[in-house]
Amino acid sequence: MRPRISIISECESNNLGDQAIARALSEILEPHYRVSITSFGQIGSNPSIGSSNIPVRSGKPLALRIFSGVQPYAKAQIKWHILGEKHKYGEHFESAIKDSDLVLVGGGQLIKNNIALFCEKLALVSRVSEEHSKPFAMVGVGADVRMKKKNWLIVRKAIRNSKFTIVRDEISKRRIYEALNGHINPAVLPDLAFALKNSARKRRRPDRSISLALNIMNPKTMHKPLGLCSKSYIDRCTEMVCEFPDSYREDLSSVLLFTSGSPDDLAAARELQEGIRKTTAKTLPIFHPRTLEELLAFLANTKNVVAARMHAGILAYISGCNPLCINWDDKVEGVWSTVGESARVIGLDEIATSRGGASILGKLRCLRSPSDEELDSLADMVCQGVLNSVGQALSMDGADFTCQM
Secondary structure (H helix, E strand, C coil): CCCEEEEEECCCCCCHHHHHHHHHHHHHHCCCCEEEEEECCCECCECCCCCCCCCCCCCCHHHHHHHHCCCHHHHHHHHHHCCCHHHHHHHHHHHHHCCCCEEEECCEEEECCCCCCHHHHHHHHHHHHHHCCCCEEEEEEEECCCCCHHHHHHHHHHHHHCCCEEECCHHHHHHHHHHCCCCCCCEECCCHHHHCCCHHHHCCCCCCCEEEEEECCCHHHCCCCCCCCCCCHHHHHHHHHHCCCHHHHCCHHHEEEECCCCHHHHHHHHHHHHHHHHHHCCCCCEECCCCHHHHHHHHCCEEEEEECCHHHHHHHHHCCCEEEEEECCHHHHHHHHHCCCHHHEEEHHHHCCCCHHHHHHHHHHHCCCCCHHHHHHHHHHHHHHHHHHHHHHCCCCHHHCCCCC
16 A cells, blocks of 8 residues: 655635745645545635634723734734644644555745744644654645744754755755754755646746736735835835836736735735826736635736736746745745756845836846746756655655656
């Protein structure tokens, strides 16, 4: 019987980029193993512990007032350590781990200091795996710039216990290597989403109908969204569209706004849409996909993409688009450098200038869409890297595996 692998990932995130990662990893493994997927950040349909709501008894206005003043990260810690979230997640992870032969956590920016307590969850997955004597590994992960010493202490044992650790960029590799004093030296492999195949790409018309699609992200999610200038991020984006050369400014019907599925991103897109309407008297359509299939079909009909979400750019690339990605977090530059495409990254400082819109279009003209051969080669590289590591972790001959997606 084929070994059973349990994937624990952000598969239920409303960010379709996270779903793309989970699907890519599953499709790599399914021809060779029995695969199950479990959510890393959610239990059932309930939101993650990043929620700011703290359950308090009715009729206790004092308690309500006390908790209303608690910072979100502190609330998350209270829910995790005092109100039973840690126990619930322990049971959740145990149900996926106990019958598996290997536990794979990834990918995405999981080594991260956030109110969703990713470090605590990684440590818990590692502990439950150890209790059930199941090998545990991390694949396709990133290490965030905001990691602090206390976060590294939480996740340190999990990284040490990992049978193998594959990161998606050299920046993450260096952070892990330095944080663990050189005891762990992760392998680097392109982001798992580069292995995803967009079937709609093969059926695309030679002349894609959407000339330019602007991917919009909730500014609050960014590390430094207002560092562009004194104006708000949305105001700056509005100005950039108005700075496009005449060929675009006069025919905005060839330009669309789109999200990667997040409701918060949709709210930001609507705000930008209204700002552009007030300035140009034209309304740009917004495409808000409900499923990964809808997003991939949209991208297969798009020529050029300017992406705020990193995985919107990656999915555009594997769909045969010509993407340019905003480097609001160093993970963006790191991931594109891994595949030799650092030219696809544009810094916030570049688009903050008075000619930011023209700069974006100028960079796009210097780039080209990847060929089918380049995409297939990249997907095979990711596929083989994962299969070889998994095979070795299971004491199997990983060299005999081939990618059969």
